[in-house]
Amino acid sequence: DSMLMATPTIEISTKVVKLAAGAAVPPPTPTLTLTGPLGFTAGAASGTLVANIGNVPTGVTPTLTPNDGRLAIAGDATNGWKVVVGLSASAAGTINLTVSATGATATGAGVAVAAAIYITIPNYATIAVGGDSFGTGVGASPATTNGWAYLLAAALGAALTNSSVPGSVLQRSADAGGSARPSNLRDNYGTYLLGTNKKLAAFIALGYNDARYVGASGTFNVAQYISDYREIINGLILGGYARAEIYIISPWYITDLGLTTGSTGFAGQSRAGFEAFVPAAASVAAEFGVNYTDAYNPLNIPAYIADVDGNDRVHPRNFGHNLIFTTVRDKTIEANKRAAPAVTVSASGQTVTVVASAVSGAASYEYVLVANPINTAGNTSGTFTNVAAGTYYAKARAVFGDGVPGPWSFTAASVTVAAAGNTLNTLTLSGAPKNGAASTGTINGATAGSSIVSNVSGLTVDSAARTYAFDGTTAAATITNGLVETLAGANGSPKSSPVTVAPAGSTNFVQATFTGTDGTLLTAYTPEAGTSFVAAPTTTTRSVPQLAAGRIWNPATGTSVASVYRATAAAPSPDHYAEIVIDFLSAISTETIGVGIRMDPTVENYVWGRYNTTANGFQLFETTTVNGTTTSKQLGAYADTFTSGSRTLRVTGLSDKASLSVDGVERVAPTTTAVLAGVYVGIRSTEPAITNSATVGRQITSLTGSAA
Structure with a gap:
C-alpha cells in the first residue's frame, strides 16, 4: 500500500488602501x-x-x-x-x-x-536708619518720597525714624583737622539708634564718605572703620537689638567721576582704596551674624552710573534711589548662619569668668569682655584676671574645625567688678546683744556702698545709717549668718557675719571690734569695753598686732612669731568665755589664730583655742608654768577646712572644765583643766615665716569676753 501525504496550502491576503488624490500624510505625535x-x-x-x-x-x-x-x-x-x-x-x-x-x-x-540666599525683610512696624546724604534722599525728588530709606519704609509699612546726616561718616577718627567728624555714628549711635530712637530694626548705611576720605590716612582708615563698627554693633546688641534686627549696608558704588569729585579731603581716592571698605563692612556683619547688603556691586551697572554722573557725580536720582531700595529689599543676606553659644558671666574680686555653652562642631571658643561698650580684652580661656573696676558684659563665639568662627553671642546681664582690694569684712556690733535687754548701736566694718540685712529675730538694721536696734527677745545663741552684707563685684559678696546673743544677765567685760585708724598698734587701741590691751607673759618673741580695715593682723617679718595679748579688764570670775570672729582673706601655710581665757597677768597660765592651718582645724590647749617650766597640753580638736568666709571661735571655762565651740556649736566637750584661777581674756597668733601683710591669711575682726 502506498501512503498519501496532504500538501499544505498557504493563503496570502493583501489589503490595498487607496488614498484620495491630494490627501496629506498625518504627522507623528510630538513629544514635549x-x-x-x-x-x-x-x-x-x-x-x-x-x-x-x-x-x-x-x-x-x-x-x-x-x-x-x-x-x-x-x-x-x-x-x-x-x-x-x-x-x-x-x-x-x-x-x-x-x-x-x-x-x-x-x-x-x-x-x-x-535654599534661599536672600532673606525676606519682615514688615516691621518701625525702623531706624543711620546714614548719610543718601539716607536723607539727596538727589531724589521728592526726597522724602523717593529716597531709598523712604521707599524701604513704605514697602515694609514701617514708620521711619531717619537719623541720616548729610556728610556723615561712621568712624570717629581724627580727620585732617585733628578732630572727629561731626555727627559720626560711633559717637552718636546711642542717640540715633537707641533710647527713644530704638525701633524694631536698625539699618546702618555708612561708609561711602569714610571710603572717600583721604585727608588723614594715618588715623582715618579702613582699620578704624572696622574697629568703630564693632563698637557700634556691640552697643546696639547690648542696647536691646537682636542680631536679626540689625542691617549693615555696604558703601554705595562710586563712579569714576565720583572718585574725583568732592570737597577738601573727599576727592582723589583710588578705586582700590575705596573698595577696601566694602569687604570691611561685610566682615563686621559676618563677625556678629547680623544682616548684610552688598550695595556696591549691584549698583555697578551702566544705568546707575549714568544716573549718578548725570546728576552731581555723587548722588543718584530717582532711578538710582529705587535701585538702592530694591537691592536692600531683595538682596540682603544673613551674614553668618553658624551656631552661636549661650553665654554667662560672673565676677569674683578682680577675676571675671565667661562660660559658653557647647556648640556642635566647635573646635575652640573665643571670649571678650565688653565695657561701655568697648572691647576691653579677649582670650580663648574665658577667665580674665586683674580686671579693672567697672561694669562688664561678655561675648563669646565658637570657632569651628575649618577655622571659621560663628557669630558672637552676648550675656543677657552685666557683672560689676569692684575696685581692687574692696573685700567685704566681717561685720561686728558696737555692743553685745543680750537676751532680755533692749539695746542699740552701730554696725562696724561695713564697706561703702553696700547693703546690710539682718537674719536675727528682734534685731533690725538701718543699712544706710549703719546702725542697729535689738529688742531683747531672742534667746542666747550664735547666729552664723546674723548679718549679711552685699556689694556688687566686691570680694566675698554676699558675706555673712555671725551675731552672738548673750544669755540674760551676762555682762561683756571685753568688747573689741578693732575699729580705728589702719596701722594703730593693738597696745594703742581702746576697745568698746575692756580698757586696753597689754602683752601677756610669754616665753616667745612677740610682735605687736595692728589694726587694718576693722581687723587685727600680726606684722611678722620673716620668722615664725607668736603674739599673746590680753585685755586689761578682768572677768567677774574664772567662769567666763572669750569669743573671736576670724575672717578668711587668703590661704597661708603654718598660720594659727586663737583666743585665750583664764589668763594670769604674771605667769604663762591660760586656756586657749586656735585655728591651725597645719592641723586643718581647731584645737583646744591649756598652757601652765610650774617652777619656771612652761608646758602646753592639747585638750581636744575639731577638723575644719576653713578656706572661705568667717568662723566664730569661743573658748569657755566653767568650774574645772574648758570647752571649744565653732559657730555656736560645741566641738570640744568640757574637759578637765588644771588652769582655774585667771580672769583675763586675750588673743594669740602665730604668723608664718614669711613677710606678712594686712590683706592675706586669716585675721581677727572682733573679741568678746563675757561671764559664762
Whole structure:
C-alpha cells in the first residue's frame, strides 16, 4: 500500500488602501521638551524662568502638574511657552514637574529648588536708619518720597525714624583737622539708634564718605572703620537689638567721576582704596551674624552710573534711589548662619569668668569682655584676671574645625567688678546683744556702698545709717549668718557675719571690734569695753598686732612669731568665755589664730583655742608654768577646712572644765583643766615665716569676753 501525504496550502491576503488624490500624510505625535535652568532659589520672584517648553502643538495651551501654585505656565505660541515661578512659596528641595499638552506626548523633569540666599525683610512696624546724604534722599525728588530709606519704609509699612546726616561718616577718627567728624555714628549711635530712637530694626548705611576720605590716612582708615563698627554693633546688641534686627549696608558704588569729585579731603581716592571698605563692612556683619547688603556691586551697572554722573557725580536720582531700595529689599543676606553659644558671666574680686555653652562642631571658643561698650580684652580661656573696676558684659563665639568662627553671642546681664582690694569684712556690733535687754548701736566694718540685712529675730538694721536696734527677745545663741552684707563685684559678696546673743544677765567685760585708724598698734587701741590691751607673759618673741580695715593682723617679718595679748579688764570670775570672729582673706601655710581665757597677768597660765592651718582645724590647749617650766597640753580638736568666709571661735571655762565651740556649736566637750584661777581674756597668733601683710591669711575682726 502506498501512503498519501496532504500538501499544505498557504493563503496570502493583501489589503490595498487607496488614498484620495491630494490627501496629506498625518504627522507623528510630538513629544514635549523642557530646556533651561530647571531650578530656582526659594523666594525667587514670581515669573522667574524655570524652563522653556518645546513642541507644543499649534493652538494648544500646555498644562502642568503639580498645579499647586509653586510653578505656573506663561508665554504663548508666538513668544514661546514657559514654566515660571508661581505665586506660592517653595521650600528647598525638588519639584517633580510634568508638562502635558493635547496632541503631544507629555514630558517631565525634576526642578531643583535651592535654599534661599536672600532673606525676606519682615514688615516691621518701625525702623531706624543711620546714614548719610543718601539716607536723607539727596538727589531724589521728592526726597522724602523717593529716597531709598523712604521707599524701604513704605514697602515694609514701617514708620521711619531717619537719623541720616548729610556728610556723615561712621568712624570717629581724627580727620585732617585733628578732630572727629561731626555727627559720626560711633559717637552718636546711642542717640540715633537707641533710647527713644530704638525701633524694631536698625539699618546702618555708612561708609561711602569714610571710603572717600583721604585727608588723614594715618588715623582715618579702613582699620578704624572696622574697629568703630564693632563698637557700634556691640552697643546696639547690648542696647536691646537682636542680631536679626540689625542691617549693615555696604558703601554705595562710586563712579569714576565720583572718585574725583568732592570737597577738601573727599576727592582723589583710588578705586582700590575705596573698595577696601566694602569687604570691611561685610566682615563686621559676618563677625556678629547680623544682616548684610552688598550695595556696591549691584549698583555697578551702566544705568546707575549714568544716573549718578548725570546728576552731581555723587548722588543718584530717582532711578538710582529705587535701585538702592530694591537691592536692600531683595538682596540682603544673613551674614553668618553658624551656631552661636549661650553665654554667662560672673565676677569674683578682680577675676571675671565667661562660660559658653557647647556648640556642635566647635573646635575652640573665643571670649571678650565688653565695657561701655568697648572691647576691653579677649582670650580663648574665658577667665580674665586683674580686671579693672567697672561694669562688664561678655561675648563669646565658637570657632569651628575649618577655622571659621560663628557669630558672637552676648550675656543677657552685666557683672560689676569692684575696685581692687574692696573685700567685704566681717561685720561686728558696737555692743553685745543680750537676751532680755533692749539695746542699740552701730554696725562696724561695713564697706561703702553696700547693703546690710539682718537674719536675727528682734534685731533690725538701718543699712544706710549703719546702725542697729535689738529688742531683747531672742534667746542666747550664735547666729552664723546674723548679718549679711552685699556689694556688687566686691570680694566675698554676699558675706555673712555671725551675731552672738548673750544669755540674760551676762555682762561683756571685753568688747573689741578693732575699729580705728589702719596701722594703730593693738597696745594703742581702746576697745568698746575692756580698757586696753597689754602683752601677756610669754616665753616667745612677740610682735605687736595692728589694726587694718576693722581687723587685727600680726606684722611678722620673716620668722615664725607668736603674739599673746590680753585685755586689761578682768572677768567677774574664772567662769567666763572669750569669743573671736576670724575672717578668711587668703590661704597661708603654718598660720594659727586663737583666743585665750583664764589668763594670769604674771605667769604663762591660760586656756586657749586656735585655728591651725597645719592641723586643718581647731584645737583646744591649756598652757601652765610650774617652777619656771612652761608646758602646753592639747585638750581636744575639731577638723575644719576653713578656706572661705568667717568662723566664730569661743573658748569657755566653767568650774574645772574648758570647752571649744565653732559657730555656736560645741566641738570640744568640757574637759578637765588644771588652769582655774585667771580672769583675763586675750588673743594669740602665730604668723608664718614669711613677710606678712594686712590683706592675706586669716585675721581677727572682733573679741568678746563675757561671764559664762
